Amino acid sequence: MIERPNGGKRITQAWDYLVIATGAIPIRPNVPGIGAEGIYEVTTLEDAIALRKVLEERKAKRAAIIGGSYIGIEMAEALLRWDLEIVLIDMLPQVMGTLDPDMAKLLADAIAKEGVSLYLGEKLTGFDTTGKQLNAVVTDKREIPADIAILGIGIRPNTALAKSAGIPLGIKDAIVVDSRCKTQVDGVWAAGDCAQSHHLVSGKPTWIALGTVANKQGRVAGLNVAGNDVNFPGVVGTAISRFVETEFARTGLSEHELEGLGIDFVSAKITGHTLARYFPGTQPITVKLLAEKKTGRLLGGQIVGGLGSAKRIDILATALQAGLAVEDLVNLDLGYSPPFSPTWDPIHIAARQLLKVV
Amino acid sequence: MIERPNGGKRITQAWDYLVIATGAIPIRPNVPGIGAEGIYEVTTLEDAIALRKVLEERKAKRAAIIGGSYIGIEMAEALLRWDLEIVLIDMLPQVMGTLDPDMAKLLADAIAKEGVSLYLGEKLTGFDTTGKQLNAVVTDKREIPADIAILGIGIRPNTALAKSAGIPLGIKDAIVVDSRCKTQVDGVWAAGDCAQSHHLVSGKPTWIALGTVANKQGRVAGLNVAGNDVNFPGVVGTAISRFVETEFARTGLSEHELEGLGIDFVSAKITGHTLARYFPGTQPITVKLLAEKKTGRLLGGQIVGGLGSAKRIDILATALQAGLAVEDLVNLDLGYSPPFSPTWDPIHIAARQLLKVV
Numbered sequence: 001m002i003e004r005p006n007g008g009k010r011i012t013q014a015w016d017y018l019v020i021a022t023g024a025i026p027i028r029p030n031v032p033g034i035g036a037e038g039i040y041e042v043t044t045l046e047d048a049i050a051l052r053k054v055l056e057e058r059k060a061k062r063a064a065i066i067g068g069s070y071i072g073i074e075m076a077e078a079l080l081r082w083d084l085e086i087v088l089i090d091m092l093p094q095v096m097g098t099l100d101p102d103m104a105k106l107l108a109d110a111i112a113k114e115g116v117s118l119y120l121g122e123k124l125t126g127f128d129t130t131g132k133q134l135n136a137v138v139t140d141k142r143e144i145p146a147d148i149a150i151l152g153i154g155i156r157p158n159t160a161l162a163k164s165a166g167i168p169l170g171i172k173d174a175i176v177v178d179s180r181c182k183t184q185v186d187g188v189w190a191a192g193d194c195a196q197s198h199h200l201v202s203g204k205p206t207w208i209a210l211g212t213v214a215n216k217q218g219r220v221a222g223l224n225v226a227g228n229d230v231n232f233p234g235v236v237g238t239a240i241s242r243f244v245e246t247e248f249a250r251t252g253l254s255e256h257e258l259e260g261l262g263i264d265f266v267s268a269k270i271t272g273h274t275l276a277r278y279f280p281g282t283q284p285i286t287v288k289l290l291a292e293k294k295t296g297r298l299l300g301g302q303i304v305g306g307l308g309s310a311k312r313i314d315i316l317a318t319a320l321q322a323g324l325a326v327e328d329l330v331n332l333d334l335g336y337s338p339p340f341s342p343t344w345d346p347i348h349i350a351a352r353q354l355l356k357v358v
Numbered sequence: 359m360i361e362r363p364n365g366g367k368r369i370t371q372a373w374d375y376l377v378i379a380t381g382a383i384p385i386r387p388n389v390p391g392i393g394a395e396g397i398y399e400v401t402t403l404e405d406a407i408a409l410r411k412v413l414e415e416r417k418a419k420r421a422a423i424i425g426g427s428y429i430g431i432e433m434a435e436a437l438l439r440w441d442l443e444i445v446l447i448d449m450l451p452q453v454m455g456t457l458d459p460d461m462a463k464l465l466a467d468a469i470a471k472e473g474v475s476l477y478l479g480e481k482l483t484g485f486d487t488t489g490k491q492l493n494a495v496v497t498d499k500r501e502i503p504a505d506i507a508i509l510g511i512g513i514r515p516n517t518a519l520a521k522s523a524g525i526p527l528g529i530k531d532a533i534v535v536d537s538r539c540k541t542q543v544d545g546v547w548a549a550g551d552c553a554q555s556h557h558l559v560s561g562k563p564t565w566i567a568l569g570t571v572a573n574k575q576g577r578v579a580g581l582n583v584a585g586n587d588v589n590f591p592g593v594v595g596t597a598i599s600r601f602v603e604t605e606f607a608r609t610g611l612s613e614h615e616l617e618g619l620g621i622d623f624v625s626a627k628i629t630g631h632t633l634a635r636y637f638p639g640t641q642p643i644t645v646k647l648l649a650e651k652k653t654g655r656l657l658g659g660q661i662v663g664g665l666g667s668a669k670r671i672d673i674l675a676t677a678l679q680a681g682l683a684v685e686d687l688v689n690l691d692l693g694y695s696p697p698f699s700p701t702w703d704p705i706h707i708a709a710r711q712l713l714k715v716v
Binding site for chain 1: 428558568569570571573574590591593594595596597598599600605607609668669670671672673675676677678679680681682686688689690691692693694695697698699701702703
């Protein structure tokens with residue numbers, strides 16, 4: 001829903017430079033019952049306010065979340081504060097499709113441990129309703145009784161306008177831009193969730209709709225339109241989130257992505273401690289690294305662990321951006337003192353493990 | 359004091375490869391009164407046990423810490439738990455000589471705020487005693503009454519043995535080793551606090567006595583002695599610690615070091631938030647970056663801030679190791695979500711600021 005401050009009137013505005021920053025829109029599945037009361041998106045503040053009102057009025061006893069990615073998992077955490085039965089449904093056989101299955105399993109276990117029922121590998125087919133009221137979420141495998149349902153099944157670039165204007169679209173219908181955020185049409189620029197990016201690890205176009213990427217593209221588009229010459233080199237696919245006290249993050253390419261690209265890779269996974277083993281507050285952390293088989297070039301990394309785990313992904317993101325190899329990681333001069341890290345950081349330990357198989 | 363399990367007997371042991379890993383020893387100032395009771399080092403467990411006993415018996419009311427670097431600051435934090443007047447004395451006009459003065463000031467303010475009295479720019483000249491008992495610490499500016507004194511004025515490589523054996527010493531009398539941790543004498547290797555390292559930013563030898571460097575050198579020396587061919591490329595000078603809830607870290611070269619090397623540099627400093635501004639637990643963080651004036655190559659970085667600040671030094675350490683420039687930092691694909699970072703990480707914000715003056 002796009003708000004129109006001028007009441008929806010058509011206006012005509014001449015321009016020298018046009019920046020398209022129309023963002024993304026949530027995917028709304030076209031299934032029976034989708035119009036029922038009790039089905040919420042969490043895209044706008046209004047959505048959240050409406051949902052919160054229902055929770056505060058204690059009208060709902062059973063909540064179903066459809067989508068086991070960032071939004072679904074964050075909503076599962078938020079709903080834990082209310083006295084509800086919570087189920088999380090995803091069509092993939094794992095939560096967080098951007099993690100490797102083994103790492104996603106660690107996260108799924110943490111989610112289940114908090115009492116959230118997971119229905120993975122189940123596709124939403126519709127909603128069962130009585131009149132306008134939601135009764136159950138229907139998957140290809142079962143009916144799951146629910147008083148409210150929350151949709152978090154993803155977003156897509158909001159590029160209908162760009163498309164109708166003849167601006168070339170690329171991957172997943174995101175607008176094709178060069179490293180200066182210029183589209184293939186003179187004078188027209190694009191930035192943010194509506195535009196694609198260059199993936200620095202795969203060397204191919206990608207579409208990653210995250211605020212941090214959008215901000216960087218916005219800066220570059222803005223500077224260039226204002227007469228500068230600035231490049232946005234691209235992304236490495238970093239993302240981070242948490243569920244209660246389990247943090248998770250990923251960067252680079254996953255096994256699935258590497259297989260799709262036909263890249264020969266090796267991986268290593270270790271479980272260690274976030275802090276010195278004896279230090280109060282130390283938490284388990286699992287680090288998985290992926291590298292190119294012959295060259296040892298780092299290709300990706302994933303982290304799942306307790307509080308203080310996931311921001312280490314930045315080390316790997318920086319290493320990917322710089323094109324470092326596993327052997328470089330072993331010798332990174334990372335900050336060590338007992339309240340911050342073991343002497344060998346878990347990143348080091350994973351790199352040493354990976355070095356054995358490169 | 360080196361413990362001799364065999365009771366100090368001389369033994370003769372033939373060797374094919376010799377690894378010298380004799381570590382470092384604390385500097386003990388040769389000043390009047392140094393032998394008094396109540397003066398502690400904190401090098402061995404025995405030191406700490408003896409000190410703790412005095413504290414537990416409530417025999418001390420006034421504690422003086424000599425040395426405002428890692429050990430001194432960590433001891434100041436430890437002593438806060440006891441009902442004591444605490445003073446911290448350093449001959450430098452700042453705490454933490456490896457930080458730039460402006461960053462060290464932030465840390466000093468945090469230390470003073472907890473009630474520790476700082477006497478900076480004052481040189482220890484001796485200890486005033488009655489019989490064997492300590493009365494006061496004497497500096498070149500005043501007498502400071504103290505029941506106990508803790509020495510944390512630094513360490514030096516423990517290389518007397520190596521020197522007497524004719525093994526060449528280098529910077530600060532640390533043993534000269536190549537990138538394989540071999541000394542200049544055939545068959546003799548050295549690793550850890552007794553050995554020097556290569557500084558990847560200055561390109562010169564350096565001596566950094568930290569457990570994390572020692573571990574990496576030990577790995578490389580051990581692998582090479584065992585017939586492998588492994589290199590330790592060097593260090594970038596990363597260090598991290600905290601005082602109560604103020605974290606601090608540094609990497610690369612400081613202003614003082616850059617001036618000594620005659621490198622033309624620019625710097626930028628920003629204060630931001632560790633997490634999204636609105637997120638519970640967000641803390642102030644100050645990031646300072648230093649870069650080469652013409653090339654924009656990152657030369658160093660320092661962080662002082664609340665909990666969750668300092669481990670970001672690893673981003674800068676990785677960037678230094680990879681030889682990244684400030685512009686690369688601006689576009690790093692760092693992990694963002696509100697519980698972990700603002701959309702623009704403080705590292706990004708500092709890099710953007712620095713980009714304006716490179």
